Amino acid sequence: MDFELSADQEALRDGIAELLAGRFGIERVRACENLPGAVDRERWRELGEAGVFALRLPEADGGLDLGLVDAAVVFEELGAALVPGPLVWSEVCAGVVGGAADGSTVVGGVSAQVGDRVVIEHLGGIDALARVGSERVARLEPGDVTAEPLARPLDPLTPVSLVEALPEGDPLALAPARARRDGAVLCAAYLVGMARAMAASGVVYALEREQFDRPIGSFQSIKHLLADAAVRVEMARASVHAAALHVDDPELGDVRRAVAGSKHLAGEAAIANARTALQVHGGMGFTWEVDVHLYLKRAWVLDTVFGSADEHADAVAACLSSFPLA
Amino acid sequence: MDLRYTDADEAFRAELRSWLESTLQDLPAPPARDDWAERRRYDTDWQRRLHDAGYAGLNWPERVGGRAASPSEQLIFLEETTRARAPYVGVNFVGTLHAGPTLIAEASEEQQERYLPSILRGDEVWCQGFSEPTAGSDLASLRTKAVRDGDEYVVNGQKIWCSFAQVADFCELLVRTDPEAKKQAGITWLILPMDSPGIEIRPIDTVAGSSEFAEVFLGDVRVPVANRVGDENDGWRITQVTFSFERGTAFVSELVDARRLANELAVLARRAPRMEGSAWDDATVRRELGHIVAELDALWALTKRNVSQAERTGSPGPGSMMIKLAYSEARQRLGELSLRVLDRAALAFSDDLLSGADELLEERLRTLALTIAAGTSQIQRNIIAERVLGLPRK
Ligand SMILES: Cc1cc2nc3c(=O)[nH]c(=O)nc-3n(C[C@H](O)[C@H](O)[C@H](O)COP(=O)(O)OP(=O)(O)OC[C@H]3O[C@@H](n4cnc5c(N)ncnc54)[C@H](O)[C@@H]3O)c2cc1C
Numbered sequence: 001m002d003f004e005l006s007a008d009q010e011a012l013r014d015g016i017a018e019l020l021a022g023r024f025g026i027e028r029v030r031a032c033e034n035l036p037g038a039v040d041r042e043r044w045r046e047l048g049e050a051g052v053f054a055l056r057l058p059e060a061d062g063g064l065d066l067g068l069v070d071a072a073v074v075f076e077e078l079g080a081a082l083v084p085g086p087l088v089w090s091e092v093c094a095g096v097v098g099g100a101a102d103g104s105t106v107v108g109g110v111s112a113q114v115g116d117r118v119v120i121e122h123l124g125g126i127d128a129l130a131r132v133g134s135e136r137v138a139r140l141e142p143g144d145v146t147a148e149p150l151a152r153p154l155d156p157l158t159p160v161s162l163v164e165a166l167p168e169g170d171p172l173a174l175a176p177a178r179a180r181r182d183g184a185v186l187c188a189a190y191l192v193g194m195a196r197a198m199a200a201s202g203v204v205y206a207l208e209r210e211q212f213d214r215p216i217g218s219f220q221s222i223k224h225l226l227a228d229a230a231v232r233v234e235m236a237r238a239s240v241h242a243a244a245l246h247v248d249d250p251e252l253g254d255v256r257r258a259v260a261g262s263k264h265l266a267g268e269a270a271i272a273n274a275r276t277a278l279q280v281h282g283g284m285g286f287t288w289e290v291d292v293h294l295y296l297k298r299a300w301v302l303d304t305v306f307g308s309a310d311e312h313a314d315a316v317a318a319c320l321s322s323f324p325l326a
Numbered sequence: 327m328d329l330r331y332t333d334a335d336e337a338f339r340a341e342l343r344s345w346l347e348s349t350l351q352d353l354p355a356p357p358a359r360d361d362w363a364e365r366r367r368y369d370t371d372w373q374r375r376l377h378d379a380g381y382a383g384l385n386w387p388e389r390v391g392g393r394a395a396s397p398s399e400q401l402i403f404l405e406e407t408t409r410a411r412a413p414y415v416g417v418n419f420v421g422t423l424h425a426g427p428t429l430i431a432e433a434s435e436e437q438q439e440r441y442l443p444s445i446l447r448g449d450e451v452w453c454q455g456f457s458e459p460t461a462g463s464d465l466a467s468l469r470t471k472a473v474r475d476g477d478e479y480v481v482n483g484q485k486i487w488c489s490f491a492q493v494a495d496f497c498e499l500l501v502r503t504d505p506e507a508k509k510q511a512g513i514t515w516l517i518l519p520m521d522s523p524g525i526e527i528r529p530i531d532t533v534a535g536s537s538e539f540a541e542v543f544l545g546d547v548r549v550p551v552a553n554r555v556g557d558e559n560d561g562w563r564i565t566q567v568t569f570s571f572e573r574g575t576a577f578v579s580e581l582v583d584a585r586r587l588a589n590e591l592a593v594l595a596r597r598a599p600r601m602e603g604s605a606w607d608d609a610t611v612r613r614e615l616g617h618i619v620a621e622l623d624a625l626w627a628l629t630k631r632n633v634s635q636a637e638r639t640g641s642p643g644p645g646s647m648m649i650k651l652a653y654s655e656a657r658q659r660l661g662e663l664s665l666r667v668l669d670r671a672a673l674a675f676s677d678d679l680l681s682g683a684d685e686l687l688e689e690r691l692r693t694l695a696l697t698i699a700a701g702t703s704q705i706q707r708n709i710i711a712e713r714v715l716g717l718p719r720k
Contacts, residue, residue: 223711313616
């Protein structure tokens with residue numbers, strides 16, 4: 001047992017962080033608002049070339065043969081940088097949709113639905129759409145989907161379209177349970193990155209901003225908000241890494257419980273930490289200019305995919321029958 | 327990164343499990359809550375059994391009689407003793423979990439030889455004399471005074487909230503040795519024999535109606551200078567070492583036990599009657615429990631991360647400070663939820679209303695202390711903000 005990042009995992013993390021700092025700075029991220037489907041296809045390809053989507057594929061298929069936990073390390077960095085687009089869907093489908101692995105094909109997805117209304121993210125920027133049903137995952141062509149873009153998406157970097165008709169599509173060699181499970185963990189990892197970025201942004205501002213002739217970070221109520229934010233990051237990250245390891249090695253214990261707990265905590269951490277950052281920024285936090293709202297809105301959006309925090313809390317409770325020792 | 331136990335770990339687990347099975351069978355019944363003489367006997371007897379079987383001082387170095395076990399063996403020990411519902415450390419808490427570890431890190435060789443083996447064998451019990459009536463969170467403002475007189479210190483003052491003081495042989499005692507210096511710079515860490523003349527112990531009743539802790543009055547108590555750990559006036563630094571164990575590792579077994587209890591609450595909720603159905607039919611109960619369990623699971627994972635970090639670098643990372651805070655808060659929520667589940671079965675300490683209610687109710691009261699003892703949640707947040715996040719003190 002060694003529940004710390006290995007040297008390889010640290011290198012993976014640092015490598016992707018460096019790439020993102022250079023190629024996906026917040027200005028570039030914000031500029032995605034004006035791209036079709038808010039997908040930056042040029043940079044998407046670069047992510048593909050860097051192996052972001054192919055980490056878990058066998059080497060024979062151009063992958064790195066790594067585990068979900070390695071992918072989680074990478075997705076935390078993507079979340080910290082708030083890279084827009086259907087990253088999780090593209091990773092989950094990398095082995096079954098041609099071109100997804102190298103970033104030449106952008107794969108979006110749809111699973112949840114509100115009543116009979118289906119809403120799809122990033123529709124204008126994707127080449128394939130994975131539809132996760134109860135029995136199977138199907139591949140749909142975005143051109144075959146009749147949908148109306150909605151004028152004011154909550155998250156400016158997550159455009160959404162209201163679907164009028166969804167064709168059946170062709171079955172993919174991907175089990176729905178697996179897509180949901182891996183998607184939940186990767187989405188949770190992304191949310192951990194967001195929670196981390198927001199905790200850090202709060203600390204930076206608290207050190208910089210002065211009121212009453214002292215940094216606001218010297219005020220205890222600000223300290224306590226930020227301490228709680230830091231705790232949420234550590235807990236959610238430990239939970240996500242544990243969940244990913246459980247998926248990679250189901251003998252470790254209750255996979256469902258571990259996965260549900262991770263998405264629950266990561267979702268809550270991302271929302272709570274973005275709210276903390278907003279509060280710490282005062283009036284600035286309520287502006288479009290400061291990045292905090294982009295994180296908060298994304299956190300709200302991501303709470304609706306791959307199971308909400310509430311649904312996952314219920315799922316954890318449903319697992320409580322055997323003695324928990326994993 | 328991996329969470330797998332090796333074959334050697336699993337062998338350790340199997341051996342421990344079978345030892346627990348046979349040993350727990352011939353354990354006497356636990357004593358009454360306020361029968362302190364019996365409680366001491368029971369807890370130290372258990373410690374002795376652990377010692378004789380090679381399970382005492384699991385993470386202590388071999389040179390002082392410990393097992394120098396690997397991190398995974400320490401975790402397995404916690405898992406298995408909890409699963410088997412083995413006795414809790416009880417009165418051995420201070421000695422085995424923070425005074426002993428402090429001595430290992432800071433005491434002289436003679437002191438280590440004198441005190442550590444008898445802690446491990448369960449021969450001697452320790453208590454903690456840090457807090458005072460006017461020095462709680464602001465511990466460094468403590469006033470109990472020690473004046474040097476030849477090769478002895480003469481100690482006068484008052485300590486409070488000393489858990490297990492009435493059964494302890496020794497006390498880790500903080501005293502002021504330099505009243506002129508800045509408050510942190512005038513403190514010394516002493517080993518106080520509890521049978522010294524001049525000590526008066528007055529038990530205090532807790533919210534649970536038990537006498538877990540006491541006031542300790544010290545009037546001209548003579549403590550040999552040889553009982554000083556570290557240098558005179560270097561006690562505050564040593565106190566931080568004590569805290570690193572007390573707040574960092576001492577309650578990890580509590581966390582494992584909380585996971586067990588959460589599970590039992592889920593089972594009990596199915597038996598707790600409502601107008602229609604059971605408490606488990608209440609979706610808000612299930613959701614809240616799911617939330618708490620997700621947190622407890624994450625804290626257990628974070629514990630594994632800490633232990634791994636300590637193994638690699640020699641000291642646990644910032645996670646250990648966070649675990650104390652997050653665990654004690656999660657545990658409060660679990661306590662509140664258990665009362666909601668019990669509903670009117672919580673009105674008496676009794677299993678007659680609902681079997682299992684008694685334990686949950688006792689736990690609810692006992693755990694009220696978790697966000698206060700060993701550094702309040704507010705103080706823990708201050709420390710995380712200042713030491714981990716680097717926010718300014720003033
Ligand atoms: C069950 C139990 C067992 C204990 N066992 C021992 C023992 O064996 N030995 C021992 O020495 N002590 C022991 N203690 C004492 C414990 O360490 C103290 O109670 C604790 O440090 C708090 O001190 P206090 O009680 O004086 O509260 P105070 O320090 O007076 O705090 C009162 C309130 O004010 C808040 N507060 C104080 N300062 C600040 C600040 N700077 N910022 C924000 N909020 C602040 C606190 O968070 C708290 O809510 C025990 C306590 C309990 C409950």
